[in-house]
Amino acid sequence: MLVVDTAAMDGETPWLYYLCTVATTASVIAVPVAPAAAYTVAVPALYGVVRLSPSGGAADEPVRAVLDTLYAVILGIVVLVIITMLRQAAEAVDAAQEGALQRYDMAARQHANEMERVKVDALVHDSVLTTLLSAAAANTPAERQLASRMAADAVRRLDEAAVEVPGVADRADLSVLARRLRSAVTGFSAPFIVRVTDTSGVELPVEAVDALSSAAVQAMVNSVQHADGPIGRVRRELEIRGVGAGGCVIEVVDNGSGFEPAEVPLSRLGLRVSIEERMANAGGSARIDSAPGRGTRVTLAWPAGLDGGRS
Template identity: 70%
Template structure:
C-alpha cells in the first residue's frame, strides 16, 4: 500500500508523542533532584509546564486532534523554559558539574517543531535551541561546563535535530511524489477507459454499417423489378434510420439497474480506502437508473472520494468525510461526496488537471447528468453529482 502525505504526518506526530513520554519518564529523577537547587516552587512549576505539555502532545498525536497546535505549543514552552532556566536556579554551587534535565528533551522539542512548522522555520528552531542550550551550559546555572564540553553537547543535540528534520522532510517529499503518481495513474486509467469505450462504439457502428446498411444499400442497387426496388427502398430507409439512431444514442445503454447496485459498489470502493466515509442512503428503494448513468455516477463519485483522500487532509486536524446517496422519484439520483478538509477555490484549478474536469464534470455531462463542486478554502468541499440534470433539488 502506498504511503500518503497524511499518513507520513500521522506517523511522525505519533512518533514524537511516544518519544516525548519515554524521554520525559527518563528525566523525572534528574528533575526531582535539581528541583532543590531552584527557587522555591520553581521546580514543581517547571515540571508541571513541561511534562504537562508532553502529555498533551502525546494525547493529541495519538487521538489525531490538534496535533500541530500541541507540537507548536510544546516547542515554544520548551524554548521558554530553557531561556528562563538561569533565572530559576538559586544555588549555583549545587549545579556545578550537573546537566540541566531540560537537555534530555531537546530532541523531542526539535522534532515537535519539525512536525508543526514549515521546513525553514523548523530548521531555524533546530539550530537555535542547541545554541541556547550551549550558552546555558557554560553559565553557572547550567553547571559551568567547560566550553568544549558545552559545544560537544550542543553539537550532539544539533546533529540529532538535523537528522530528524532531514528524514521527515524526505518522507514528506516521497509521499507527495506517491500522491502525484497515483493521481496521474488515475488520469491515465480514465483516458484509457474513455478510449476503450469509443473504440467499442466504433466497432459497433462499423458492424452495423457493414452488416446492415451496406448490405441493404447494395440490395437496393441490384434490384431490377419494381417490387424488388420498393422492398429494397424500404430496407434501405430502415437501415439509414438505424444508423441515425446509433449516432444519436451513442454508447448509451437502455438497460436499467436498481439504485441499490450503485450503493453496494460505492460501499465496496470505500472498503479499499485507507480512510472511512460515513455513508447515508435515502429513498433508494424502487429507484432504477440506466446502466450508463450508474457507471458515470460510480466513477465520478470514486474520483471525488480519491480527491478528498489526497487533498483534503490538514496536519493536526481530523477530516470527516461523508457519502450521501439520495433517490429522486423513480428514475433519478443525487450523490454527494463531502468533507470538512482544507477546501480550495474551484476557479484556480488548472485546466490540465483532469481529476475534476474530465473524471467528474465531463463524465457526468456526457451521461446526461450534472456535477457541481462547492468548496471554499478552509471550509471543506462538497461534490454533488446528479442524474438526470434536473435531479438536483428534486423531491425524493
C-alpha cells in the first residue's frame, strides 16, 4: 500500500529509515573497521537516494531527507568509534595479560633455578666441603673417626638428594626434629648442652623440619670449627622450643671467640647459603648475633616472623 499510495506516507518517516542504524551497528560488530566505515556511510546515503526518488516517496522536503541521512551517518560513526575504542582497549588488556603471564612464567622458572642452585650449594658445602676440611685436619684417631662418620653422612645425603622430595602437605612431629638433632650432636668432638621444651603436639611441614635440621647442624659445625679456645672452656648449647601448635625456634649458642657477621665474605657459604637462604627458602628466618670476644647466638625460627626471643 505504501508503494501504490504514496499519500499514506505524507508527514511520516518511512520504516526503512529505522533499520539504517541497525544495519550499520551490525556491520561495525561483524566486520573490520574499514569495511564497517564504508558501510556506515553507504547505507544512509543509499537511503537518502531512495527517499528522494519517486519509488521512495519523492520527499516534498529534500532537506528532511538529507537531515535524516546525515543523522543516520553520524549515529553510525558514533557507534563505530565507540566499538572500535572498546576493541582496542580489549586488545590492550589481552596483550598486557599475556605479557604479565610470560613475565610470571619467566620469574617462576628463575626462582625454581635459584632454589635448586641454593640447595646444591648448601649440599656441597654442608656435606662435601665440610667433610674434606675435617679429613684434612684430622690428626688424632678420634678426629679421623669423626671425619669417617661425616663422609658416610655425606654419601647418604648425596643419595637422598636424588630421591623425590616429600609433598608440601606432609607434616612431621617436632619430636622427630629433636631426635634428629640429638643424634647429630653425638657426632661432634665438642659437647653440646641440649634442651628441648614444649614439643608436645607441635607439627611442622617436612620441608620446614629439613631446613631447621640442616641449618642447625651447620650452625653447630661452625661453632665447633670456628669458636676457638680450648674445648673445655667453650660452652656450647642447643635449645629446641615449640611455639604454639605449628612453630619452632632453635638456638645454637656458644661463648667462644665470636666474629663480626657484616665482615663475612660473600664467598663463604656456611652462613649465607647453608643457614640464611636455606631458612628463607623454607619460609623461615635466621638471625645471627655475634661480636668478637662475645660468643655467637644463631636463632632459627619457623615460620618467618615468629618471635625468636624467650617468652
